Amino acid sequence: xxxxxxxxxxxxxxxxxxxxxxxxxxxxxxxxxxxxxxxxxxxxxxxxxxxxxxxxxxxxxxxxxxxxxxxxxxxxxxxxxxxxxxxxxxxxxxxxxxxxxxxxxxxxxxxxxxxxxxxxxxxxxxxxxxxxxxxxxxxxxxxxxxxxxxxxxxxxxxxxxxxxxxxxxxxxxxxxxxxxxxxxxxxxxxxxxxxxxxxxxxxxxxxxxxxxxxxxxxxxxxxxxxxxxxxxxxxxxxxxxxxxxxx
Amino acid sequence: xxxxxxxxxxxxxxxxxxxxxxxxxxxxxxxxxxxxxxxxxxxxxxxxxxxxxxxxxxxxxxxxxxxxxxxxxxxxxxxxxxxxxxxxxxxxxxxxxxxxxxxxxxxxxxxxxxxxxxxxxxxxxxxxxxxxxxxxxxxxxxxxxxxxxxxxxxxxxxxxxxxxxxxxxxxxxxxxxxxxxxxxxxxxxxxxxxxxxxxxxxxxxxxxxxxxxxxxxxxxxxxxxxxxxxxxxxxxxxxxxxxxxxxxxxxxxxxxxxxxxxxxxxxxxxxxxxxxxxxxxxxxxxxxxxxxxxxxxxxxxxxxxx
Numbered sequence: 001x002x003x004x005x006x007x008x009x010x011x012x013x014x015x016x017x018x019x020x021x022x023x024x025x026x027x028x029x030x031x032x033x034x035x036x037x038x039x040x041x042x043x044x045x046x047x048x049x050x051x052x053x054x055x056x057x058x059x060x061x062x063x064x065x066x067x068x069x070x071x072x073x074x075x076x077x078x079x080x081x082x083x084x085x086x087x088x089x090x091x092x093x094x095x096x097x098x099x100x101x102x103x104x105x106x107x108x109x110x111x112x113x114x115x116x117x118x119x120x121x122x123x124x125x126x127x128x129x130x131x132x133x134x135x136x137x138x139x140x141x142x143x144x145x146x147x148x149x150x151x152x153x154x155x156x157x158x159x160x161x162x163x164x165x166x167x168x169x170x171x172x173x174x175x176x177x178x179x180x181x182x183x184x185x186x187x188x189x190x191x192x193x194x195x196x197x198x199x200x201x202x203x204x205x206x207x208x209x210x211x212x213x214x215x216x217x218x219x220x221x222x223x224x225x226x227x228x229x230x231x232x233x234x235x236x237x238x239x240x241x242x243x244x245x246x247x
Numbered sequence: 248x249x250x251x252x253x254x255x256x257x258x259x260x261x262x263x264x265x266x267x268x269x270x271x272x273x274x275x276x277x278x279x280x281x282x283x284x285x286x287x288x289x290x291x292x293x294x295x296x297x298x299x300x301x302x303x304x305x306x307x308x309x310x311x312x313x314x315x316x317x318x319x320x321x322x323x324x325x326x327x328x329x330x331x332x333x334x335x336x337x338x339x340x341x342x343x344x345x346x347x348x349x350x351x352x353x354x355x356x357x358x359x360x361x362x363x364x365x366x367x368x369x370x371x372x373x374x375x376x377x378x379x380x381x382x383x384x385x386x387x388x389x390x391x392x393x394x395x396x397x398x399x400x401x402x403x404x405x406x407x408x409x410x411x412x413x414x415x416x417x418x419x420x421x422x423x424x425x426x427x428x429x430x431x432x433x434x435x436x437x438x439x440x441x442x443x444x445x446x447x448x449x450x451x452x453x454x455x456x457x458x459x460x461x462x463x464x465x466x467x468x469x470x471x472x473x474x475x476x477x478x479x480x481x482x483x484x485x486x487x488x489x490x491x492x493x494x495x496x497x498x499x500x501x502x503x504x505x506x507x508x509x510x511x512x513x514x515x516x517x518x519x520x521x522x523x524x525x526x527x528x529x530x531x532x533x534x535x536x537x538x539x540x541x542x543x544x545x546x547x548x549x550x551x552x553x
Contacts, residue, residue, distance in 0.1 A: 042412040043383045142286045168410060169438045171285030171453070172544055176500050183483035198439075199413055203502040204482065222503060233502060238413050 001187055002206050006033035008159055008191045009054060014063035016049050023049040025214035027063070033159075034189045036182060038202045041211030042242045047195055048164075050211075054193070055162055056080045068159040081109065084153035087164035091149030094138040098129065101137060102152060109156035123151055143174030150181055154190060161185065163194040167201065179204050199235035208234065212242050249276045251311060251401055251432040252297060258305035259292055266292045267455045270306070274434060277427055281446035282436040283543070289455040290436040291331060294405050297434065298328045311400060324352065327399035329390050331406040337379030341370055341389055344378050345396060352397030362429055363392045366422055384415045391422070395431075402426070404435040408442065420445040440540040451543055458546040463539060470537030470545060472496070473512040476504045478531040479522070488525035492518060499544055506541055 009031035016024040023046045031037045041047045052058040054067055056079035065072035068082035092101045099120060106116035124130050127147060137145060146166060154161050163182075167175045179201065186192050186206075194205070202208050202222060209219040218225055218241055222234050229237045252274035259267040267289045274280045282290045295301040296308055299319035308315040310322055335344045345367070349356050360367075370388050373381065378389060387407060394402060404423075408416040420442065423433055435446070443449045444463050451458040451466070461469065479485040486505050489498040494515065496508040509518075514532050522530045537545075 042414055043410075165410065169286035171288075171547065172440065172540055173499075173547055174285075179500060180483070180486070187483070197410065197412055197416075200502040204500065235413055239417065242412065242414055 001189075002035040003033040003189075007031070008033050008068055009193070010064070010066040011054075012064040014050070014053065014065055015061045016046075016053060016058070017061045022214050024053070024060075027216055029209060029216060029219055031160075031191055031193060033191055034186050035207065036186050036192045036194065036205045038205035038208035039193060039195045039211070040202055040208055040238060040242070041195075045211040045242065046214040047211055051162055051164060051193075051195070054079075055083055055085055081156075082159050084156065084158040084161040085164075086149050086153040086161070086166055088146070088166060088168040089164075092137045092145060092152070095136065097134050097136055098124075098140070098148060099133045101148075102155065105152050105155055111156060119155060123155070127151060143170055143177075146170055146174070146178060147181065150178065154185055158190065160191040160193060163192065165195055165197065167196060167198060175201075199233065199238055202234040202238070210238060210242050217241050249312070250274070250309075251276055251278070252280075252434065253309040254293075254297075254306070255308075256306035257293070257296065257303045257308055259289075259296065259301070259303050261292075265455055267296075267303070270455075270457055272450055272457060272460050274432060276432055277430050278447045279423060279427065279433045279435065279445070281443055281449040282434070282452055283438075283440060283443050283449050283539070284436075284452035285438055287454075288452045290452060291405055293452075294328075294403050294434070294436065298326055298403050299323060300328075324397070325400045327394035327397065327402045329394040329402075329404045329407060331409065333386050333390060335378045335386075335390055335393060338377060340375050340377055341381070342374040344389060345392055348393040349396045354397050356396060359396055359398045362398055362426075363395050365425060366395075367392045383411065387411065387415075387419065395426075398429075400430075400432065402431050402433045404433065406436050406438065408437055408439065416442070440538075440543055443539045449539075451546055453547055453550060456550070458543075458550065466539050466542050467537055470542050472508045474535050474537045474541060475507045475509065475514060476501070476533055476535040477507055477522075478504045479527045480529055481527060484525070485522070485527055485530075488522055488527060491525075492521050494518065497544070497548065499541075501540070506535070506537075 007030045011027050011029050014024050014027040027050060039047055053060055053065055053072055056072060056076035059073055059076060067079045070078045072079060102120050103116060124133055132140065150166060167178055182192050205222065207221050209216050225237050229240055231237050250273050254270050254272050257267055257270040270293060284290055296303050297310055297315060299315050299322050302316055311325055313322055315322060345356055366388050370385050381389065408419055426433065446463065448460060448462050449466060450460045477489060486498055486500055489495050489505055489507055494509045496510055498505055498507045519530060
């Protein structure tokens with residue numbers, strides 16, 4: 001559940017420039033503990049650049065970014081321990097088994113072997129995955145793979161998990177089950193920072209921001225945005241304000 | 248009216264995986280025909296068979312009146328194929344790519360410019376840029392221009408809008424609708440259910456099987472029960488509670504509401520009492536029209552039960 005007294009991401013006047021190109025143009029926003037925060041925008045609007053900075057993979061040109069209490073300009077390496085990350089494009093190693101993937105990620109995050117084993121058993125039971133433990137990832141259907149990838153991204157109990165288009169191409173039933181996992185994760189206090197091109201999923205978020213040409217052009221709850229733009233859906237809000245760049 | 252595609256009981260297997268089974272459908276001239284289904288449903292395999300790039304194990308595939316195997320040489324002149332993965336030459340410029348495809352098909356950019364002008368004009372200002380340096384939306388427009396430059400009678404687009412934002416997706420479909428004026432038949436696949444509305448007819452596909460082939464209106468009308476839309480401020484709590492309500496048959500999240508089917512197709516007072524006891528306030532329930540995605544969920548569920 002969203003806890004507004006507890007800020008886990010704080011961004012103040014973030015700029016990121018590549019030569020003359022301004023990818024992030026004066027971004028300021030906060031994200032709270034246990035919040036589901038939707039990060040929307042047209043292709044090329046600057047979302048990926050911002051996520052890379054928030055996850056310690058790239059540093060701001062100027063401005064202040066604090067993630068889980070850590071300054072992204074000073075100690076980006078420490079941010080990585082506090083967060084989880086999953087994307088549609090790459091999530092798990094296909095030529096390793098389910099258990100081997102869990103072991104690998106648990107090991108990278110420095111968890112003790114006994115703890116990894118205990119949590120692995122719990123995880124497989126919870127996902128109804130017992131029969132899949134020794135199967136190669138390449139043998140799993142996409143929907144199961146995405147659910148497992150998400151579970152592994154939060155395996156080390158991070159403060160924040162970043163999900164970059166986690167449901168792309170997934171069937172409609174699995175897409176909904178995936179969102180129920182997101183709700184459950186947020187309910188135990190993990191902040192979920194998520195991007196998606198499915199506008200109905202934007203409605204499931206506590207708050208959403210919409211980026212266009214490097215700036216945040218809207219940030220509020222889905223209800224308030226629909227009221228403000230006098231529309232029935234977030235999709236219509238998006239089409240009104242998120243003009244794509246150059247194409 | 249001529250049939251552009253006639254697919255009869257097509258089956259295809261890769262090792263132990265049955266990628267396609269008993270795929271039967273036809274596509275008429277100048278139709279926009281959509282294949283809607285998730286990743287792994289078999290859309291790409293089927294499109295590769297139609298595009299003469301793969302042979303089926305079973306059944307018969309006739310395209311523009313020819314067998315897609317025996318007639319492949321003739322067919323390739325008349326088919327434009329845009330694969331899901333960007334497959335133009337990244338180290339050639341925009342203009343070089345277009346000229347290359349025109350030359351391979353024995354034509355010139357000038358000859359068919361009117362066909363692509365609407366699309367190509369968006370990227371023409373960048374014609375000296377390397378294709379590999381284009382943004383996603385621009386790559387998509389270049390790929391479409393290259394697939395059209397030999398004026399094909401059948402255009403095959405494999406997930407042209409996957410990973411594309413909602414605004415650009417809408418613009419892309421407007422471009423496709425305009426191509427119809429040139430008597431081009433379009434076969435297109437997408438994982439986005441809402442795009443089905445932009446097609447003349449759609450096939451819903453799952454696990455290598457066609458679940459239905461209908462117009463978008465028929466798809467929606469095919470929903471077999473009354474559908475109710477339930478709203479409350481706490482969405483997750485609402486869906487969890489609705490699943491526990493004894494009368495609930497299905498409960499799926501849809502944007503800011505939950506779509507529910509009930510065993511007697513009507514809302515009883517007991518529903519409100521049940522939700523109130525589950526700690527939910529300000530509950531609103533109304534009957535609603537089923538959309539494409541509702542029907543798809545219903546067909547998927549049926550497929551699982553059988």
